[in-house]
Amino acid sequence: SAVISQKPSRDICQRGTSLTIQCQVDSQVTMMFWYRQQPGQSLTLIATANQGSEATYESGFVIDKFPISRPNLTFSTLTVSNMSPEDSSIYLCSAPFQGYNEQFFGPGTRLTVL
Amino acid sequence: SQELEQSPQSLIVQEGKNLTINCTSSKTLYGLYWYKQKYGEGLIFLMMLQKGGEEKSHEKITAKLDEKKQQSSLHITASQPSHAGIYLCGAGGLSSGNTGKLIFGQGTTLQVKP
Numbered sequence: 001s002a003v004i005s006q007k008p009s010r011d012i013c014q015r016g017t018s019l020t021i022q023c024q025v026d027s028q029v030t031m032m033f034w035y036r037q038q039p040g041q042s043l044t045l046i047a048t049a050n051q052g053s054e055a056t057y058e059s060g061f062v063i064d065k066f067p068i069s070r071p072n073l074t075f076s077t078l079t080v081s082n083m084s085p086e087d088s089s090i091y092l093c094s095a096p097f098q099g100y101n102e103q104f105f106g107p108g109t110r111l112t113v114l
Numbered sequence: 115s116q117e118l119e120q121s122p123q124s125l126i127v128q129e130g131k132n133l134t135i136n137c138t139s140s141k142t143l144y145g146l147y148w149y150k151q152k153y154g155e156g157l158i159f160l161m162m163l164q165k166g167g168e169e170k171s172h173e174k175i176t177a178k179l180d181e182k183k184q185q186s187s188l189h190i191t192a193s194q195p196s197h198a199g200i201y202l203c204g205a206g207g208l209s210s211g212n213t214g215k216l217i218f219g220q221g222t223t224l225q226v227k228p
Contacts, residue, residue, distance in 0.1 A: 001159070031214055042202060042218040043157075058215075092156060096214045100145055100162075100206055103214065107156035 002027055002097055006106040013083055013113050020079045021109045023093035028073035030096075034066070037090040037108070049076040049093075083113045117141070118205055120219035127193050128227050135188045135222045137203035145206025146186045147216060148177050150199045157202065160188075164212065190224075198226045 003026040013019050023032065032049040047068055048056040055068035070076045080087050090110050096103040119138045127133050137146065145164050149157040161170045163179035163186060170177055174197075176189045190197055203219045206212035 033215065035216075042220045043204075043216070045215050045217075048215065090154070094157075094216075100212045100214050101164075102159060102162060103147060103204075103206075103216065104159055105149075105157040108154075110154065 001102070002029075002095065002104045004093060004095060004104055004106040006091075006093060006109050008109055009107065010110040011112070013111065015084050015113055017083055018079055018081045019083065019111060020077050021091050021093075021111075023076045023078070023106055025074045025095050030073070032070060032076045033094045034068060034076070034078045035092045035094065035105075037092065039088065043092065046078070046091075049078075080111065083111075085113045087111065088113045117208055117217055118203060118219040120201075120203060120222050122222060123220065124223040124225075126225045126227065129194060130192055133190050133193055133224070135201050135224075137186045137188070137219050139184050139205065139208060141184070141208040143179065143183045143186065143205045143208065144210065145212030145214075146179055146183075147204040147206065148175075148186070148188055149202045149204065151202060151221075152199045193224075193226045195226045195228055198224055200224070 005024045007022045034046040035043040037043045046061045049068050049070040051070045067079045090108040092108045094105045121136050147162045148160040166181040166183045168179045174191045179186045200221045202221045204216035
């Protein structure tokens with residue numbers, strides 16, 4: 001199975017600041033995704049990180065709030081901008097393998113905004 | 115209402131007992147993924163089903179996708195405390211093909227009493 005790592009694993013931030021989360025995959029992948037898991041909730045897709053082009057955002061998520069970079073086929077970053085306490089969540093990246101037969105997730109970044 | 119409904123929402127079983135978790139949609143499921151999540155951690159990929167009537171096993175966990183591809187069940191045989199966690203189903207597509215962008219159910223929390 002693939003190994004997906006994320007940095008940082010957790011952070012506590014002040015409102016109004018920004019945090020950049022890194023996601024590293026141990027092999028090249030075509031697609032990478034970013035999800036949010038709010039406290040006590042299930043996962044919601046934020047966006048698809050496209051290599052060489054702008055990310056594709058899901059309804060309710062915008063680039064100004066969640067800018068995403070995908071400089072190569074193994075790495076992506078998600079920035080949570082101008083944070084408020086409502087942004088306190090676990091943020092996870094994922095990538096499909098073997099076509100879509102498998103999809104693995106990173107360990108997540110637990111963000112608390114004060 | 116949820117596009118993907120899981121039942122039950124929570125479950126407490128005695129060690130050694132069997133249990134079943136269901137994941138249901140009113141639409142056709144394309145790519146049905148099962149994950150286990152320990153509290154506050156990342157998702158562990160269990161298995162993916164895509165063909166109507168398909169059944170897969172991973173250790174003592176068996177998952178099935180019904181013939182109509184609108185319901186999947188996850189069955190754990192002889193449960194152990196290590197099975198405790200949150201089980202999540204995710205669909206790669208509803209009514210159309212698997213896009214890799216997962217829509218999740220709300221999760222089922224499993225406790226196994228020794």
